[in-house]
Amino acid sequence: MRKRTLTVALAMTLAGGAAHADEGMWMPSQLPQLAAQLQAAGFKGDPAQLADVTKPPLAAVVSLGGCTASFVSPEGLVVTNHHCAMGAIQLNSTAEKNLIQDGFIAATRADEVSAGPASRIWVTVGFDKITDRILTDAKGKTGRAYYDAVDAAKKTAVAECEADAGHRCSVADMYYGSDFYLIKQLELKDIRLVYAPPRAIGNYGDEIDNFMWPRHTGDFTFYRAYVGKDGKPAAYSKDNVPYAPPAHLTVSTAPVKAGDFAMLAGYPGRTFRHRTASEFAGQIDWLLPTRVAMYDGLIDTVEQASAGSKAKQVAYASSVAGYKNTLKRAQGELEGLRRSDAVRVRREDEAAMLAWLGKQPGAKAKLAGIRAMQAELDADDANRERDFILPFLRPGLLGSAVTLQRLALERGKPDAQRETGFQQRDEALIEGGLKQLQRRYDPEVEKATLRYALKRYFALPAGQRVAEFDAVFGSNEAEAAQRLDALYAGTRLGDEATRLDALKLDASAFAASDDALLKAAATLQPALLRLEAEAKQRAGELLRLRPAYMQALIAYRNSQGRAVYPDANSTLRISYGKVSPLSPRDGMDYRPLTTVAGIVEKATGVEPFDAPKPLLDAIAKGDFGSTADPELKTQTVDFMTNLDTTGGNSGSPVLDAQGKLIGLNFDSNWEAVSASWMFDPRYKRAIHVDMRYLRWLLAKVYPAPHLLQEMQLPAE
């Protein structure tokens, strides 16, 4: 019985015995201790070399903020995903010269165009453990005080580090409050667009193929980083010179095939794999189904409220698309976590850990620490229905009233003490949001979504109701409907100029306002501040208490000869594994490599499957030169590995056993959407552009011989 057998195998893998080699987003400093596993998996380089972020290959792997990229020449040439460079491509497009549609090839350095003043490349130059420094002041404290002490220590460390001009620093929390690392990054500010394929290559398949395999997308783009003549980071200037990176990757000219060793470095965003069994259960048994039901109903509500009105439909199109995306993702996570039987697997794993811990020295104190953390999590859960629904009670225009009110409050403080998101530097963003609302708001639709959310609010257990919300919305649906009509009839915030004028009001002016929505926001504010303070108090407690759990987990895994990586937090990580097929379900296999035949199969001439004629012609011609796959006798396009990735790994370089660049990560498969919580080796795959496809496009389809030469690659 396949399902049972595999689930047991998975549980064994997670709960004990040898680690499966494929899971793990390792910190560079962990690689030396994984030397034996890395070499057993096929890595031919020196694992110690992987530990130093200032040496190759890691020094070549950079962050774009939300995406990863890598240097591929000594002259600052950078390769990343097309979708990561979309902003820069869009910025340089005009009606006459549409780089999105037609692609872009800078024939010379002088033709390279700015990716925009906000474009950045961050090169990690320091990655050092500073746990003691961060926790010294926090020791002995609890709750909010613990939180504030850690926060203050982090801010001091960052300020000190950033005194080195041209650098951005941050403190990363590893293992949930157990360890803290100071991350120092060189901040390159003059980024230029060098080469982009047409959209119909770079984003072939678009939303339809998103998360899907087999895939046929050429999701890559080249940038170049420039610096001042002094070699230091500088804003765009014609006089700047190409940046000489500390290291660059060599593009492989060897074939890629199933089973080959593969390794990936990048900046994965966020995972939750080391959360407790109760948090897994909360996610799978409660949060995800609740989110699915909520968004399902919300989509219906907006669609019904805007039926028959083109204007309302247009106003809410972007919101509905967002809701649908959230819904699809939640459904995918739920489906995947249920398929992996994640609640049971994690619960059995945790039970085994606790049983083991009970036999260790000092077991009593350790178990007590874990019980204290569990009590805090349970307390958190007590109000989860309320905490879930309240954000839905301040949509659109009402939300802007709440924001305006809060900004007026924060403005009364010195800037450094203002709440994050309400500092001087945030005001432009707030103003943008107030303007954007004009095209995304309709009072009838907003009232409908509020009536929908309030129905759920009124169904809360009495203990979870909030007096201030009751005061504004009444105590039942009928009352709420009347109150909402009065609120929206009695506000002038729907007028953009009025809304923007309110940006300038101070707290006393708000107190005196007779605008119905501003008055409602004033009623709600004490509740929101109170709930926020409670949340910070609990966050502080969990920051203090979680390390006991994490230390137990690490010790338990170590006792089985396994290392533990920290959950992802946008810092530089490495994962390794192999080029892998996938059996997504009974009776079906996905091959690990796709070929240009699939581009032709999918081609309809209609976006997103409007493969460009030069590409189709080149495929028909069949002249693949040195980039043809020796076994498949054709040109490959994308390939799949079992590498451990998540959002933020877009653009990550995929390296072979020699550390040469064989692919660019750009997506995961649908079956792996749930991997942010659980890595299930049966289903977790990462999807990459094959560098051979990139090379072929540069050699034969949209030629850029000078770039091939710069990367020391064959001309064809």
Add this chain to the structure above:
Amino acid sequence: MRKRTLTVALAMTLAGGAAHADEGMWMPSQLPQLAAQLQAAGFKGDPAQLADVTKPPLAAVVSLGGCTASFVSPEGLVVTNHHCAMGAIQLNSTAEKNLIQDGFIAATRADEVSAGPASRIWVTVGFDKITDRILTDAKGKTGRAYYDAVDAAKKTAVAECEADAGHRCSVADMYYGSDFYLIKQLELKDIRLVYAPPRAIGNYGDEIDNFMWPRHTGDFTFYRAYVGKDGKPAAYSKDNVPYAPPAHLTVSTAPVKAGDFAMLAGYPGRTFRHRTASEFAGQIDWLLPTRVAMYDGLIDTVEQASAGSKAKQVAYASSVAGYKNTLKRAQGELEGLRRSDAVRVRREDEAAMLAWLGKQPGAKAKLAGIRAMQAELDADDANRERDFILPFLRPGLLGSAVTLQRLALERGKPDAQRETGFQQRDEALIEGGLKQLQRRYDPEVEKATLRYALKRYFALPAGQRVAEFDAVFGSNEAEAAQRLDALYAGTRLGDEATRLDALKLDASAFAASDDALLKAAATLQPALLRLEAEAKQRAGELLRLRPAYMQALIAYRNSQGRAVYPDANSTLRISYGKVSPLSPRDGMDYRPLTTVAGIVEKATGVEPFDAPKPLLDAIAKGDFGSTADPELKTQTVDFMTNLDTTGGNSGSPVLDAQGKLIGLNFDSNWEAVSASWMFDPRYKRAIHVDMRYLRWLLAKVYPAPHLLQEMQLPAE
């Protein structure tokens, strides 16, 4: 370049060189000449044995009329598909005892229930070439006279053959008028239901999984044939005894795996593979796209016309479902034939044949014969737009007026001379249709569909317009809309009693009627009769002329060492090939066997994926006994072969190299929908229930140990 390479390979396969072993629906008499190929493919039996329809194994393979079945015990036990036995299962279901939902197991022979008075099993007992006899009178004739001479000779042969009581006979046209075979079948009339799994096994996945792989359907049911005590066919009677068939199949107890030899016998309905290149082009470039556009618009039209009215929607639900099915099938055929580049492949094949023929003795006369046929086909094509659209101009109520009028005309003739479909034996069916219309008709919706079809009619080239249709509907859309309003306002046929009364009227009563629709039908009748006569004239000419083309094709194939099977025509055929995976598109593979894990994966608890609890429990228990697959270590469900099948092959036994029963054919894959026109070995697969799944269900899930015993199979 995969696409090009494979297409060339396919063209080579079709156009010359060695035949690929997998294509072919062979007449039994052809098997001895294929002995070498059969043995090379892995068949271990004596090919000569396969030629005799009265000996095993063919004598065990029977027709249900539209489906195939086979005897699996000496006591008349028959196995076929669940969907082929659906009528019998439904007939025996009541609200209290729902055999569809719960399945059925007759514990003893006495519990076996009648499959209904219309249920039949036909055992082929004769399959003899009578070409000379059929064509003697036709020689020297042309057109309609040729048609009538062949028709008369066929009727005489059938009447003579059916003089042997208990038999049904027919004359089958092989190779399009080249050869004629007299098929003699024993007609068994007392058929009883023995065993049926619940719908959620027998039709697991229903429409969603239809045409799909991977598949997990247990599509089987057992019947038993009974005869009178004298051993002769007899209508149902308690005193009847099980029929002792001339042969029965032995169910295999060996495993099935990829690459294994497989063979299938059955009654495939209709294929068009030996049609000419111009007919392929007409189908792919014109008919299928025209059908897709027509039905697409028709669905829209009906949906718009019935929007907002539950009653109209219900009335047209079944019609719309039918249109959607037609549309889906046409889209699938078009997609498949384009993917196979069928027009080009067939055109190149035909050109090569003609080139070869040009070098043969008597080439001039042969080529002239083929040109004459081509001229007739071209003449046929001249009015194809008209011939396509006219049937849409007599829907529902107007159609019933046309039918009533025609019946009155035919009734004026001796029954034997009446048109097929209007003989005495057809009158009950016509009456049923007139009654059924009551629940499937709405005047506004019918007028909308007529307006839609007339728009296309009015767009016909002037030469294709028909005067009588113009007289009824006017000459443009505006006129037509008025005429339609008048027609439907001026008819009483919408009333069921009036419609049924009209069944009794004779031609003169019709002539005197002032009912607007009956008057319209009277106006149309001369046109319909004239077009019908023209069609028969052309059919006669094609019957006379096509053999020249078929003989050339057969001679050309023979010159390459290849035999040619006749296109399918519901007569007994054999195909052979192997258990085969499929690569439906780039980067994806379908495994040839599915397992019970897939049932669990698909199970949602909701129809059609409401796997019964006893099944899920048995899967979870994992006790598969002797039916487990030795390699997969679990229970298989369905498997896939590259056998050549089409509609009518449902229920066909799939045999292994020893002639033992390993599966029941029940479906094809979506990629093979186009196989009725072209067998593309890359995509043509047939889908079968694995007999091991059937055995496991009978042994462990819904037990029927007595049936296992009767088939001499292990109890578990």
